[in-house]
Amino acid sequence: MTDSPSPSSLLGRPCRHQALLTLPAQEAHVSAARHFAADLLTTWSVPASERDSAVLIVDELATNAAQYGRERMTLQLVLDDGTLHIVVTDSGKAVERHRPDIAPDEHGRGTGIVQYLAQSTQVRQARSGREVRAYLRCSP
Numbered sequence: 001m002t003d004s005p006s007p008s009s010l011l012g013r014p015c016r017h018q019a020l021l022t023l024p025a026q027e028a029h030v031s032a033a034r035h036f037a038a039d040l041l042t043t044w045s046v047p048a049s050e051r052d053s054a055v056l057i058v059d060e061l062a063t064n065a066a067q068y069g070r071e072r073m074t075l076q077l078v079l080d081d082g083t084l085h086i087v088v089t090d091s092g093k094a095v096e097r098h099r100p101d102i103a104p105d106e107h108g109r110g111t112g113i114v115q116y117l118a119q120s121t122q123v124r125q126a127r128s129g130r131e132v133r134a135y136l137r138c139s140p
Contacts, residue, residue: 016080017044025069025090033062033075037086044079050138053117057086057134060110065090069129084136086118091129 021036023029037058041051058075065073069090078085115121118134125131 018078021075023073025066025071025073027066030062030066034059040077046138054084054136057114057117060114061088061132064110068092082138084138086134089129089131
């Protein structure tokens with residue numbers, strides 16, 4: 001885990017914070033990602049309403065990474081100029097959209113929740129895995 005303000009804060013510009021957490025891609029570690037985000041965003045003085053939204057986004061993205069990742073998942077949080085960048089990567093393949101063996105009321109709402117809460121989202125599939133980005137405006 002790393003947490004570091006950037007040197008730009010020393011030059012009178014808005015402070016940029018960033019942190020990185022890597023965990024095994026297992027559902028048992030989702031709560032660690034959620035608590036990490038909540039504690040860190042409190043330390044960074046992110047207002048409670050934005051912090052709650054961000055923690056819910058982290059929870060949904062980490063849950064997906066734990067379900068579909070093979071080895072590890074990485075959570076990166078960057079607070080820069082009033083925007084929180086939430087990036088979750090995993091070593092899995094693309095998520096299958098329709099799984100007939102799972103009842104629709106049990107799974108499948110996470111992406112919708114993230115899209116509702118975030119100002120924008122991006123999903124990128126690479127050979128090494130998947131990266132999901134969510135951007136959330138944070139008032140000072």
